[in-house]
Amino acid sequence: MAAARARSEARRADILRAAFEVIAERGYRGASLAAVAERAGLTQQGLLHHFPSKEALLVAVLEERDQWDTGGTGATGRAAWRLDLLATLVEYNAMRPGIVQAFSALLGESVTEDHPAREFFTHRYTQVREDLAGLLRAEFGERLPGGLTPERAAPLLTAVLDGLQYQWLLDPEAVDMPSAFRDFLGLLGAAEAK
Amino acid sequence: MAAARARSEARRADILRAAFEVIAERGYRGASLAAVAERAGLTQQGLLHHFPSKEALLVAVLEERDQWDTGGTGATGRAAWRLDLLATLVEYNAMRPGIVQAFSALLGESVTEDHPAREFFTHRYTQVREDLAGLLRAEFGERLPGGLTPERAAPLLTAVLDGLQYQWLLDPEAVDMPSAFRDFLGLLGAAEAK
Numbered sequence: 114m115a116a117a118r119a120r121s122e123a124r125r126a127d128i129l130r131a132a133f134e135v136i137a138e139r140g141y142r143g144a145s146l147a148a149v150a151e152r153a154g155l156t157q158q159g160l161l162h163h164f165p166s167k168e169a170l171l172v173a174v175l176e177e178r179d180q181w182d183t184g185g186t187g188a189t190g191r192a193a194w195r196l197d198l199l200a201t202l203v204e205y206n207a208m209r210p211g212i213v214q215a216f217s218a219l220l221g222e223s224v225t226e227d228h229p230a231r232e233f234f235t236h237r238y239t240q241v242r243e244d245l246a247g248l249l250r251a252e253f254g255e256r257l258p259g260g261l262t263p264e265r266a267a268p269l270l271t272a273v274l275d276g277l278q279y280q281w282l283l284d285p286e287a288v289d290m291p292s293a294f295r296d297f298l299g300l301l302g303a304a305e306a307k
Numbered sequence: 308m309a310a311a312r313a314r315s316e317a318r319r320a321d322i323l324r325a326a327f328e329v330i331a332e333r334g335y336r337g338a339s340l341a342a343v344a345e346r347a348g349l350t351q352q353g354l355l356h357h358f359p360s361k362e363a364l365l366v367a368v369l370e371e372r373d374q375w376d377t378g379g380t381g382a383t384g385r386a387a388w389r390l391d392l393l394a395t396l397v398e399y400n401a402m403r404p405g406i407v408q409a410f411s412a413l414l415g416e417s418v419t420e421d422h423p424a425r426e427f428f429t430h431r432y433t434q435v436r437e438d439l440a441g442l443l444r445a446e447f448g449e450r451l452p453g454g455l456t457p458e459r460a461a462p463l464l465t466a467v468l469d470g471l472q473y474q475w476l477l478d479p480e481a482v483d484m485p486s487a488f489r490d491f492l493g494l495l496g497a498a499e500a501k
Binding site: 239 | 411
């Protein structure tokens with residue numbers, strides 16, 4: 114039983130990895146279950162055993178991606194090291210363009226009509242803005258050195274994270290994503306950076 | 308002759324408007340020439356008379372979109388009013404979600420493999436970063452109040468513009484895009500904003 118479960122989990126991980134690759138290359142709308150199955154070395158029937166639909170696979174991909182992210186815990190007690198951790202996350206992202214590419218393609222598609230990822234992203238960004246505001250509050254208090262409240266700085270921090278990814282994916286030689294992100298953190302604490 | 312040309316130009320404008328709508332709804336990969344033709348009240352043959360391929364139509368859409376943007380002129384003499392104009396452009400964008408939606412969907416797709424818009428966006432962002440750096444230099448000189456050079460601030464300004472659009476499209480009630488953008492301009496000139 115334990116061996117069977119381990120085998121099933123390994124298979125599931127293979128499928129998710131294949132799905133990330135295919136979505137990075139073609140987007141979600143351009144991806145097919147047949148292409149994901151082939152990439153994972155499975156029949157389509159075998160894939161459907163693990164994920165009953167293309168949408169179910171998408172949800173799993175999005176949840177997997179989000180585990181590495183800031184969302185969810187909302188912990189503010191450890192905010193000081195978490196703001197630094199955010200810069201480290203950006204450095205880490207710069208070493209895995211495929212994952213960033215899949216995420217950025219999905220975010221772009223999510224704003225089109227009736228996209229199955231739209232609700233996920235809408236909810237995710239509400240959560241991310243809340244978490245980042247908490248993090249900024251723990252770091253800076255009710256007012257950042259540049260003059261903004263944590264609630265007004267949080268959408269900007271989120272926007273910089275996403276926007277830099279597009280520029281970096283399109284032209285990695287021209288845009289140093291981790292260094293640009295640190296520049297932005299410097300702006301938020303501008304009094305020191307000056 | 309003049310009447311025929313005017314008719315042809317009006318028809319072309321109809322097609323472009325229809326293409327924006329269809330791309331906003333379905334993305335480029337999800338869009339079909341048949342759907343665009345139907346939306347514009349033409350046969351597919353009639354559409355092909357104006358745009359010989361789906362890719363030619365995409366190029367026209369991207370060029371049309373860019374006319375309203377900062378790219379191209381590189382003029383730095385009028386930078387003071389142009390930085391303010393940028394905030395006005397964001398306000399204007401907030402009144403035309405369909406155009407922003409089409410652009411954001413295309414940007415997202417452009418990072419997938421072999422996408423026909425990829426080269427356009429890569430080139431566009433090089434140009435936009437250059438223009439914005441020139442604009443910031445004319446406004447602030449070689450060093451912004453927050454401590455960055457114009458070249459280091461430009462990718463952040465670009466990222467905020469793009470990133471805010473996604474958050475706003477997903478949740479227009481939660482994200483006030485023009486006001487958030489003005490907050491960021493305040494951060495760039497942080498010495499005053501404090």
